[in-house]
Each structure stands twice: as structure tokens, then as C-alpha cells.
Amino acid sequence: MESTNMSKHFLTLQAQRAHYLPAIHSLSQEELWRVTREGKWSIGEHFYHLYLILKMLHTATKYSLFLTPIAKMRRNKPFSTEIHDIYEEYQSKKGHGMRAPSILIPPKKIRFVLNSYDIEQLLINETLALQKLVQNIDEDVAGHIVFPDPIAHYPNLIQAIQLLSIHERHHFNRMEGLLGGKNLKGTIKEIK
Numbered sequence: 001m002e003s004t005n006m007s008k009h010f011l012t013l014q015a016q017r018a019h020y021l022p023a024i025h026s027l028s029q030e031e032l033w034r035v036t037r038e039g040k041w042s043i044g045e046h047f048y049h050l051y052l053i054l055k056m057l058h059t060a061t062k063y064s065l066f067l068t069p070i071a072k073m074r075r076n077k078p079f080s081t082e083i084h085d086i087y088e089e090y091q092s093k094k095g096h097g098m099r100a101p102s103i104l105i106p107p108k109k110i111r112f113v114l115n116s117y118d119i120e121q122l123l124i125n126e127t128l129a130l131q132k133l134v135q136n137i138d139e140d141v142a143g144h145i146v147f148p149d150p151i152a153h154y155p156n157l158i159q160a161i162q163l164l165s166i167h168e169r170h171h172f173n174r175m176e177g178l179l180g181g182k183n184l185k186g187t188i189k190e191i192k
Helices: 004-025 029-033 043-073 086-094 116-134 157-178
Strands: none
Touching: 004 116, 004 157, 029 043, 043 116, 043 157, 086 157, 116 157
């Protein structure tokens, strides 16, 4: 990969998943799709939501690559390679978690249809597709490909990949809570 920072953020994604994905394989279909509280997601829905986020970023990145000529013109200007936890920031400012837009809400028809291995494969395939799409983009160009996301403070491509890992970590914490304290093979503090 041309960008060391994007590569680092993809490695963070892999490390996090190596810790928590194996734990869902021990869950039955019932446990995977059990909704513990009205209006809340099951563990399976959390994982499917992560897949939808990846898919959306992959699609947005495809269209954003049309901005590469502009990004190349700006390549010598400074850019950020890190982003703060916007989910934590939102929680502290608003007093509640961020609501997912309807396009990122898992459809009800997937409940009990997919098993943990199917969900893992969806995540892996979409991640590999995104990695392949961005693998030849220089870091100084990726730093100037910006997404029109005001909630995330208009992240560049590098920051968007890091935001994926932050977002997955956020959902991992929620899923641990759904398991009633059962550890998903390591905690986020151990992964950081």
C-alpha cells in the first residue's frame, strides 16, 4: 500500500477483528440475533451495520477518486492523518449516541438468515475491496481526497479509514454489553 497511514489503519481493523470476530462464532443463531431491548440492535445487526458502513465508504471512495486530479494539485499542502473519536464527542455533547441514517440500518430481512461466518465474510470481502481500491493512492494525495461529511468534520481518505476502526471499536463495546459482560476475546483497551 502506498500510504503508510492507511495501511496502519487497515492493520488496526484487522487486529480488532482478530479479537472479536472469533467470539461471535461461538454464539448460536438465537444469541446472534437476539434483541435484548426494544429499539436496540442484536449483535448480528451491529455486525451487519459495520458491513453497511464499509460498503458505503467503498462506494463513496469510488466516486471521490474523481477528485484525484484536484488532490494531486494540493499534494504539497499539509493534511491530517488522524481523527478523533467523533462518536465519543457526540455522546458527550448530546448525552446520547449517534443515530444511524436509514441507509445504514440493517434490514429486518437479514435476521436469522446470515450466520456469524456469513457476516465475517461480508466484512472481509468489503474490506479487501476497499483496500484494493485505495492501495495505489499516494499518502499525500489521499490526504486531500475529502468526504462531504460534516458530522465527521469532512475527513480525508486516510481519516475515513481510521474512522472505520473507531466506529468498529464503538460497536464492539456495545456488543460486549449485549453479551452480559462476556468478553469478546480481549478488550479494546488491550487492542489499543
